[in-house]
Amino acid sequence: MNTNMTMTCKVCNEDTDCRIGYSNREIQPLSFACPHCGSLMRITLDISDAPESKFSFESCRPSDNQPRRMFDGSNPFVDLHLDFPVRFGEYVPGLTPFMYASQELHDDENPMMGVLKMQFHNERLNQLNYFHNKADEIKTIIRLYGGNNKQLFKKRVSDFLERDQGPSLKPQDLNATLYQFLSFVFLPFVNFGEVKDVVDGFSDLSVKLPKPALGRFVDAIVKAGFLANLQKDCLKIYPEIYHAEMALRPALFLDLKGDYEKAKTAARISTKDFQSYKDLYKDIVEVFGRQLILIAGINNIIKRGDFEDFKKVDGGALSSLEKFAAKTLSDKFKYLDDCFYNIDKDAVDAGVRNSIAHNNVHYDEVTQLIRYYPNGGGISQTAGETMYFLDFMRMILVLFREMHNLHHLIKILFYFEFLILEKDRQGRKE
Incomplete structure (x- = not known):
């Protein structure tokens, strides 16, 4: 899903056309530098009540001159999407960041390979969404490893992984618990x-x-x-x-x-x-x-x-x-x-x-x-x-x-x- 809107920079009052692609993350903070003055413009997309979506704005606002259908090229254009590299420049109807990414992964000799790669990317994004919501808990567990309460460390890991880590507090067993935790939590990045x-x-x-x-x-x-x-x-x-x-x-x-x-x-x-x-x-x-x-x-x-x-x-x-x-x-x-x-x-x-x-x-x-x-x-x-x-x-x-x-x-x-x-x-x- 995508939303087109024209944004007005609150610093210079100039307009920029934006196409906002939707990620699967509930709260999606997006930002770009105003092409006219360089000020940072922030847009937050909230899809926590999907299919309804909400937008909030910082240092910018929706322009009074919104496009009726497609952008006409009178303003600078930006694509925004959390999950894919985006390109600024000319507005091409239908060539969203997702579609552009899909084209880059397409293989004429093996068309299914691009589909499988995109599915793999989506799986990692789902993992990131899950773990990002637990970022504070992850940080706490890592900190507990270096503290004096080793029993609490093992208990918190057991609860997080939903897998009992056993009672042993021997150094080798604490180490095993630590690396099992890190391997699970940081899997999307490695x-x-x-x-x-x-x-x-x-x-x-x-x-x-x-x-x-x-x-x-x-x-x-x-x-x-x-x-x-x-x-x-x-x-x-x-x-x-x-x-x-x-x-x-x-x-x-x-x-x-x-x-x-x-x-x-x-x-x-x-x-x-x-x-x-x-x-x-x-x-x-x-x-x-x-x-x-x-x-x-x-x-x-x-x-x-x-x-x-x-x-x-x-x-x-x-x-x-x-x-x-x-x-x-x-x-x-x-x-x-x-x-x-x-x-x-x-x-x-x-x-x-x-x-x-x-x-x-x-x-x-x-x-x-x-x-x-x-x-x-x-x-x-x-x-x-x-x-x-x-x-x-x-x-x-x-x-x-x-x-x-x-x-x-x-x-x-x-x-x-x-x-x-x-x-x-x-x-x-x-």
């Missing part, structure tokens, strides 16, 4: 098959690696408190993903496009803007950079038998894992020689991260174009680089998936500590 392969790979490694070498590595990062602190840092990210859920919906749709290339099309997002999410990307990058310390230690064991034995780079080698931790993100990759873990090349853009960290970013609200300056923002500022807001949200999604995958490595290493090293310690005491 690739289940990929996660399974990653977990299986990490589990195999923990068995195949030399036990003494892996034991020294795990013992070192556990005693230093690094592994526990890293897990806490990961857990802080998860609730923020549901706060970004609406802006991630069009990015999720891009999963279904096999030919998606960043910044090739000026597709847009119909809710909030870059400023709302730039710190989220920076925070996930920071956590991911620390997760690479685990990757480096294991990679060193695989290649050279010791977690602190690095390959030589530029004629020298790092003397410790602590030295690796102090390296910049881009430098860290240099020391992961022929790495056992394949890091998604689209997961991290150090230039974007550095630009955000140093506030060397300009955002055009009307075009949703981000211009960033990886080399700094001096007086003679360079031309910089560009991407669209949709591309940026796609980067957040891909990076979150990488962080989530590596969070399972933390789980595996904790299991090694709980079930192998602790058992050995107990055996020596006896």
Whole structure:
């Protein structure tokens, strides 16, 4: 279903034609920058009493000059939809965001494939609607894991999953409950098959690696408190993903496009803007950079038998894992020689991260174009680089998936500590 209406900006009093596509979410906050003055115009669609729909407006109002049938092209035109990338420009009757998305997924050789992909996207959206309404409860349960009342944590997870988690408060059983909860709640954002392969790979490694070498590595990062602190840092990210859920919906749709290339099309997002999410990307990058310390230690064991034995780079080698931790993100990759873990090349853009960290970013609200300056923002500022807001949200999604995958490595290493090293310690005491 779609509604056409002409909106008047309360800042400049100019009109914009809008076609509003309906999502399956009860409350649908939509927004766009006025093409005339750049002010943010907000429209909220409420379908909680469907088939009746209600609209509320902020910084704009329905124009006194509403179209009688179709838009005539006298005003700028915008498409709005929570679930799909949208395009501004010329109004084409019937070419709604849903229809445009369906065309992009169509395969002449296998017409049913596009239908199945759209059904899959709709299933994920339904999951997002369900979990978004429980976002506060999800955040509370994650917080309880780090608290002192472990019984309450297990009870809340049992109630949420409608599956008894058992009475055991052993560390390995609490860990199992945590990861079962995260896997269920964040399923709409991840690739289940990929996660399974990653977990299986990490589990195999923990068995195949030399036990003494892996034991020294795990013992070192556990005693230093690094592994526990890293897990806490990961857990802080998860609730923020549901706060970004609406802006991630069009990015999720891009999963279904096999030919998606960043910044090739000026597709847009119909809710909030870059400023709302730039710190989220920076925070996930920071956590991911620390997760690479685990990757480096294991990679060193695989290649050279010791977690602190690095390959030589530029004629020298790092003397410790602590030295690796102090390296910049881009430098860290240099020391992961022929790495056992394949890091998604689209997961991290150090230039974007550095630009955000140093506030060397300009955002055009009307075009949703981000211009960033990886080399700094001096007086003679360079031309910089560009991407669209949709591309940026796609980067957040891909990076979150990488962080989530590596969070399972933390789980595996904790299991090694709980079930192998602790058992050995107990055996020596006896």
